[in-house]
Amino acid sequence: MLNFKCIDDLRDFFVKAFPQAKLAEDFTISTEKCPPGMNGDITLNCFRLAKPLKSSPDKIAGAAVEMLNSHEDVAQAEKVKAFVNVTLTAAAIHRSSLGDIDALLNAVVLPETKRKKIVIEYSAPNTNKPQHLGHVRNNTLGMSLAALLARVGHDVKPINLVNDRGIHICKSMLAYQRLGNGITPENSGIKGDHLVGKFYVKYNNLLNEELTELKKAKPELADKSNEDLFLETELGQATQKMLQDWENNDPAVRELWLKMNKWVFAGFDETYRRMGIKFDHTYLESNTYLLGKDLISQGVDNGIFTPRADGAIIAELGKLGEKVVLRSDGTSVYITQDIGTTLKKYEDYQPDEQIWVVGDEQIFHFKVLFAILKKMGYDWADNLFHLAYGMVNLPSGKMKSREGTVVDADDLFENMVELAKKSTLERCGEDIPEDIDERSEIIGMGALKFMLLKFNPKTTMMFDPEASVKFEGDTGPYVQYACARISSIERKAAAQGIKLTDNLDWSLADSEAEKSLSATAFLYPQVLQLAAERKDCSVLVNYLLDLAKAFNRFYRECPVLISENSAAVRDIRLAICHRVRMVLADGLKTLTIGIPKAM
RNA sequence: GCCCCGGUAGCUCAGAGGAUAGAGCACUUGACUUCUAAUCAAGCUGUCACAGGUUCGAAUCCUGUCCGGGGUACCA
Numbered sequence: 001m002l003n004f005k006c007i008d009d010l011r012d013f014f015v016k017a018f019p020q021a022k023l024a025e026d027f028t029i030s031t032e033k034c035p036p037g038m039n040g041d042i043t044l045n046c047f048r049l050a051k052p053l054k055s056s057p058d059k060i061a062g063a064a065v066e067m068l069n070s071h072e073d074v075a076q077a078e079k080v081k082a083f084v085n086v087t088l089t090a091a092a093i094h095r096s097s098l099g100d101i102d103a104l105l106n107a108v109v110l111p112e113t114k115r116k117k118i119v120i121e122y123s124a125p126n127t128n129k130p131q132h133l134g135h136v137r138n139n140t141l142g143m144s145l146a147a148l149l150a151r152v153g154h155d156v157k158p159i160n161l162v163n164d165r166g167i168h169i170c171k172s173m174l175a176y177q178r179l180g181n182g183i184t185p186e187n188s189g190i191k192g193d194h195l196v197g198k199f200y201v202k203y204n205n206l207l208n209e210e211l212t213e214l215k216k217a218k219p220e221l222a223d224k225s226n227e228d229l230f231l232e233t234e235l236g237q238a239t240q241k242m243l244q245d246w247e248n249n250d251p252a253v254r255e256l257w258l259k260m261n262k263w264v265f266a267g268f269d270e271t272y273r274r275m276g277i278k279f280d281h282t283y284l285e286s287n288t289y290l291l292g293k294d295l296i297s298q299g300v301d302n303g304i305f306t307p308r309a310d311g312a313i314i315a316e317l318g319k320l321g322e323k324v325v326l327r328s329d330g331t332s333v334y335i336t337q338d339i340g341t342t343l344k345k346y347e348d349y350q351p352d353e354q355i356w357v358v359g360d361e362q363i364f365h366f367k368v369l370f371a372i373l374k375k376m377g378y379d380w381a382d383n384l385f386h387l388a389y390g391m392v393n394l395p396s397g398k399m400k401s402r403e404g405t406v407v408d409a410d411d412l413f414e415n416m417v418e419l420a421k422k423s424t425l426e427r428c429g430e431d432i433p434e435d436i437d438e439r440s441e442i443i444g445m446g447a448l449k450f451m452l453l454k455f456n457p458k459t460t461m462m463f464d465p466e467a468s469v470k471f472e473g474d475t476g477p478y479v480q481y482a483c484a485r486i487s488s489i490e491r492k493a494a495a496q497g498i499k500l501t502d503n504l505d506w507s508l509a510d511s512e513a514e515k516s517l518s519a520t521a522f523l524y525p526q527v528l529q530l531a532a533e534r535k536d537c538s539v540l541v542n543y544l545l546d547l548a549k550a551f552n553r554f555y556r557e558c559p560v561l562i563s564e565n566s567a568a569v570r571d572i573r574l575a576i577c578h579r580v581r582m583v584l585a586d587g588l589k590t591l592t593i594g595i596p597k598a599m
Numbered sequence: 600g601c602c603c604c605g606g607u608a609g610c611u612c613a614g615a616g617g618a619u620a621g622a623g624c625a626c627u628u629g630a631c632u633u634c635u636a637a638u639c640a641a642g643c644u645g646u647c648a649c650a651g652g653u654u655c656g657a658a659u660c661c662u663g664u665c666c667g668g669g670g671u672a673c674c675a
Binding site for chain 2: 311329337364365388427456458462484485493560
C-alpha cells in the first residue's frame with residue numbers, strides 16, 4: 001500500500017464525485033507499486049472501486065486520471081484499461097517517506113488503545129540433551145516475534161518453560177549413574193548439556209541391546225513394539241523406579257538430578273547467550289507439573305469434567321471428542337499440566353494474550369487445551385494463540401536424535417561464525433581488523449537467524465548443511481552489507497567535514513533509483529504492522545531484502561561523494577543513505593540481528 | 600477412516616481476487632586504478648499437481664481427485 005498524499009486527496013475527491021455511492025466512513029483506496037515495464041511509480045486498480053463507488057471501472061479511472069493530473073504531487077497520470085498509473089514528483093515521494101525519518105520510524109507504534117500485554121512462551125527444552133537446529137528455529141522465531149511485537153508497542157513478556165523432570169530425564173541420569181565414572185563438565189571440558197546428552201544416547205544404546213536380547217530369548221515378543229516392552233527390561237524397570245524415587249523425594253536421586261540439571265542449564269545459558277535470548281522468567285516443570293490437578297477436581301465439582309466408567313476424568317469437547325484430563329490412577333497427563341501452567345502464567349502476568357511457539361505437530365493439542373480453558377469459563381481463553389511452525393528437514397530426511405542425524409545448535413553456531421570469519425579474512429587481505437571475532441559472530445549468527453526467519457513459520461523447511469548458509473544473495477549479510485556500505489560513506493563524509501543537513505531540496509533526487517528507494521522505505525511502518533498482525537517475521541525479512549536491493553541499485557547509479565555532484569545533490573543523497581540505514585538497522589534490530597561496524 | 604497443512608522455474612522458497620506469476624541459488628555473459636565486487640547489470644528457466652465451478656478477472660475462493668507431511672494416547 002503506497003498511499004501518498006495525492007491518493008488521500010483522491011479519496012476525498014471520490015466521496016464528492018460519487019455521491020450516489022454513500023460511502024462509509026472507513027472507505028479507503030490503496031495503490032501499489034507499478035509493475036516493471038509500466039510507466040509510473042504507483043498504480044491504482046479501479047476494478048476494486050467499482051462496487052463501493054457504484055460506477056464502472058472505466059469511468060472511475062477516467063475521473064481519477066483527471067483529478068490526479070491536476071494534483072501538484074503528480075507529474076503524470078495515465079489510464080491503462082481500468083488501471084491508473086501515476087508518476088509522482090520526486091519531492092512528493094521523498095517528503096512522504098524519508099522526509100521525516102523520525103515520523104516514519106514512529107509511525108510503526110500502535111495507538112495506546114491497541115497495545116496489549118502479551119506473554120510469549122518459547123524454547124521449552126528438555127534437560128536430557130543439548131539443543132539442535134529444531135530448537136534454534138523455535139528460539140529464533142520466538143525471540144524475533146517477541147521483539148517484533150514489542151517494536152509495534154506491545155508489552156511483551158518472553159518466558160521459558162523447561163521440561164526438567166520425567167522419564168526421559170531419568171534415562172540420562174540412570175546411564176550416568178551406571179557409566180559416568182565421575183565425569184563432569186569441569187574435569188572433561190565438555191559443555192554440560194552435551195555431556196548429559198551423551199548419556200542419553202548411551203542409555204538408548206543400552207536399552208536397544210537389552211531389547212534385542214529380550215526378543216531373541218522370547219521370540220513370542222517379536223511383534224511387540226519397543227514401547228510395549230519397556231517395562232519388560234531391567235533398564236526400563238530401573239528407570240521407572242528412579243522416576244518414582246524422584247517423585248518421593250529420594251535424597252540420592254534428587255541430588256543426582258540437581259547436579260546434572262545444573263550442568264544442562266549452564267550449557268543452555270551459553271546457547272541462549274550466543275543467540276541473544278533473555279527470558280522474563282523461566283518456569284520449571286518440576287515446580288509446575290502438579291499445578292493442574294486441583295483445577296480438575298474443582299472442575300468435577302462444577303460439572304465441567306466428568307468421571308468415566310474406568311475412573312479417568314474426562315472433558316467432553318463436542319467436535320473435538322473427549323479428552324482425558326486425569327488418569328484413572330489420579331496422576332496428571334500433559335494437558336493437566338498445561339491447564340495449570342496457563343493459569344499460573346495468567347495469574348503471574350494478567351496478560352491480554354498468550355502465545356506459544358510450539359511445533360505444528362501439536363496443533364490438535366492446543367485446540368483441545370484452549371477448548372478446555374474456554375469450557376472452564378475463562379473468557380480470556382479466546383486470546384490464546386499457538387504459533388505452530390513446521391519442522392526442519394535435512395536432505396537426508398527428518399532429523400532424529402536417536403539416529404544421530406541432528407544438527408547440533410552449538411556446532412552450527414560455530415560453523416556459521418567460522419565461515420563468516422573465513423570469508424571476512426579473504427576480503428580483508430593483509431589488513432586484518434582487530435574486531436574480526438566480534439564481526440564474524442554478528443555476521444554468522446545474523447546469517448543463520450535471517451535464513452530461519454526468511455521462511456514463513458508454518459512451512460516445513462529444508463536445511464542443507466552441505467550448502468550451509470550462504471552469505472550471498474537473499475541473506476542476512478546482504479542486508480548487513482548495505483548498512484556497512486552506508487556507514488562507510490558516512491564515515492568518509494564525516495572525514496571530509498560534510499555534515500548531515502535538514503536543509504534539503506528533495507526535487508533534486510529525481511532518478512528512478514532514488515524514487516524507488518524512497519517509495520520502498522515508505523512501506524516500512526505498514527510492513528512491520530502487517531508482520532506483527534500475522535505474527536510472521538518473514539514479512540519483515542522479505543521487505544528488508546527489497547529495501548537493501550533498492551539501496552544497492554541506488555548505490556550503483558547515484559554516486560554520493562564522488563563525481564561532480566553539486567553540494568545540494570550530495571547532501572540529498574547523503575541524507576537518503578543515512579535515513580535508509582536507519583530503517584535497515586531498525587528492521588534488523590527488530591529481528592534480533594546485529595550489524596557489524598564494517599564488513 | 601477422519602482432521603489439519605502443503606504441491607508454483609533444475610533446487611530452496613515468495614506471491615492475502617487484479618495487468619505479462621516473482622526472488623535467491625544453479626547455469627551463461629559483462630562490470631573492480633571507482634563512495635566496500637558479501638555488489639551490480641544482462642540472459643536462460645513455468646501445464647502454478649489434476650479436473651470442474653464461482654467471477655469482468657483465479658496460483659489465490661468453492662467442490663472433487665491424485666501425491667507428500669503431520670495429527671487422530673490414561674506419551675510429551
